[in-house]
Amino acid sequence: MRYGLILIGIFLFTLFTLSAHAQDMREAAIKAKADREAALAEAGKSAKRIAGNRASLENEISRMAAEVKGLKADIKAMSHQLEKLRKKKAELVQQQSGDEMDMRELAGTVRVVARDLEGVLEQSLFTARFPERLNDVRPVLNKERFPGLDDMKALTGLFFKEMSLSGEVVLRRDSFVDRSGTVQEGNILTIGKFTAAYEAGGETGFLNYSPGSHRLFALSALPSWSVRKNLSQYIKGETEDVTLDFSGGAALRQITHRPTLVERIKQGGPIVWPILAIGVFAILIVIERTLFLARVHGNTDLIMGKVNEHASEGRWTECETIVSTGQGQPCCNVLRCGLDARKEDRETLESILQEGILKEVPRLERYLPVLNILAAIAPLLGLLGTVTGMISTFHVITLYGTGDPRMMAGGISEALVTTMLGLAVAIPIMLAHTFLSRRVDHVIGDMEEKAVALTNIIARNGHCRDRQIVESLSR
Numbered sequence: 001m002r003y004g005l006i007l008i009g010i011f012l013f014t015l016f017t018l019s020a021h022a023q024d025m026r027e028a029a030i031k032a033k034a035d036r037e038a039a040l041a042e043a044g045k046s047a048k049r050i051a052g053n054r055a056s057l058e059n060e061i062s063r064m065a066a067e068v069k070g071l072k073a074d075i076k077a078m079s080h081q082l083e084k085l086r087k088k089k090a091e092l093v094q095q096q097s098g099d100e101m102d103m104r105e106l107a108g109t110v111r112v113v114a115r116d117l118e119g120v121l122e123q124s125l126f127t128a129r130f131p132e133r134l135n136d137v138r139p140v141l142n143k144e145r146f147p148g149l150d151d152m153k154a155l156t157g158l159f160f161k162e163m164s165l166s167g168e169v170v171l172r173r174d175s176f177v178d179r180s181g182t183v184q185e186g187n188i189l190t191i192g193k194f195t196a197a198y199e200a201g202g203e204t205g206f207l208n209y210s211p212g213s214h215r216l217f218a219l220s221a222l223p224s225w226s227v228r229k230n231l232s233q234y235i236k237g238e239t240e241d242v243t244l245d246f247s248g249g250a251a252l253r254q255i256t257h258r259p260t261l262v263e264r265i266k267q268g269g270p271i272v273w274p275i276l277a278i279g280v281f282a283i284l285i286v287i288e289r290t291l292f293l294a295r296v297h298g299n300t301d302l303i304m305g306k307v308n309e310h311a312s313e314g315r316w317t318e319c320e321t322i323v324s325t326g327q328g329q330p331c332c333n334v335l336r337c338g339l340d341a342r343k344e345d346r347e348t349l350e351s352i353l354q355e356g357i358l359k360e361v362p363r364l365e366r367y368l369p370v371l372n373i374l375a376a377i378a379p380l381l382g383l384l385g386t387v388t389g390m391i392s393t394f395h396v397i398t399l400y401g402t403g404d405p406r407m408m409a410g411g412i413s414e415a416l417v418t419t420m421l422g423l424a425v426a427i428p429i430m431l432a433h434t435f436l437s438r439r440v441d442h443v444i445g446d447m448e449e450k451a452v453a454l455t456n457i458i459a460r461n462g463h464c465r466d467r468q469i470v471e472s473l474s475r
Contacts, residue, residue, distance in 0.1 A: 268417030271385035382422015389415025
């Protein structure tokens with residue numbers, strides 16, 4: 001029973017519950033319907049909004065697609081432009097490289113020109129006057145510095161300045177280093193780039209430019225008197241001609257390095273002394289022979305004229321007196337022989353006169369053979385010196401080789417100096433021997449002429465014929 005009650009209670013509770021639930025279901029259904037309608041309305045709105053947005057989006061997409069297309073076209077154009085720019089860049093890089101090479105070449109050329117200009121200015125005597133101009137050249141030689149247009153203008157200006165100075169003759173008051181090594185002030189004459197001279201303290205001479213100190217130095221040796229006089233007159237404006245050294249100072253330097261006669265003789269070694277002794281001995285002989293021949297041949301025509309005059313008149317005493325005044329003269333000695341033999345026949349008289357002439361010949365030709373021998377020995381000694389000098393040269397070559405020519409200069413100098421002295425001594429001796437021989441021949445010819453003239457006079461006066469008559473009568 002109880003279970004029936006429970007079942008009835010459960011049935012009643014269920015029935016009550018289901019009725020309440022059904023109520024709720026109806027309310028829920030109504031609400032759900034309302035919600036559904038609201039949702040549909042909202043969905044419609046959303047669909048409309050979505051449709052609107054879709055159209056907007058499609059327009060945007062279309063716009064963006066067009067924009068993308070435009071951008072792609074721009075990218076393509078820009079790519080083409082980029083390619084052109086890259087080519088242009090490559091060309092510019094290549095051009096830049098070429099320009100850099102040209103600039104480096106230009107800089108190198110400018111430095112070479114600057115170096116040449118520096119050498120010219122270092123050697124130019126005008127640098128003593130303008131030493132500051134080297135400061136414009138030396139910065140250009142710096143390899144770390146690129147020479148600009150100002151540097152090129154400066155170099156060009158220096159070139160033109162040097163050319164302008166080379167054509168100027170300037171006389172100015174300036175200082176120089178004199179021959180004693182002290183700085184002295186005086187008149188300095190510069191004639192172009194060739195010659196510089198000075199006049200100070202009554203002394204006139206040439207100046208030499210020193211590139212190291214950029215100063216002018218007086219040459220240690222003065223030029224000849226005529227050159228000094230010419231320089232002094234030119235500085236004073238008294239003449240328009242002046243001595244120039246076109247070699248740029250080389251000829252002037254030779255003045256100081258010119259060896260003296262004694263130094264040149266010493267370079268010849270011991271062989272030069274016998275050659276010089278031969279020369280001195282030959283000079284003594286030549287002087288003695290010249291004076292002797294001049295003395296024995298003097299006034300012979302005057303004496304012979306007087307003798308002929310007296311002989312023609314038969315005044316033999318006067319003839320002998322005149323001949324005796326020429327004591328020692330060969331011609332008078334021969335005439336004396338003829339006068340002493342005037343009573344002999346003509347043939348004998350001629351023989352006596354010829355004998356007298358022959359007696360005088362050794363006196364006239366004395367020392368001439370010695371002079372001839374000396375003329376032959378002198379070049380032989382010179383040749384001997386040449387041989388000894390060459391032997392000395394080859395000895396030096398054997399020991400030290402041919403690397404230093406100065407080591408061989410001693411032997412070569414000995415060879416050349418001895419040869420020169422041998423010829424220098426022999427040639428005048430030969431000329432003097434020829435001259436004296438001709439003088440002797442002339443004196444002998446003169447004696448023969450005078451002897452023949454006296455013979456003719458004696459024969460014409462008949463002394464010989466009388467003697468022949470006397471001889472015939474005595475037979």
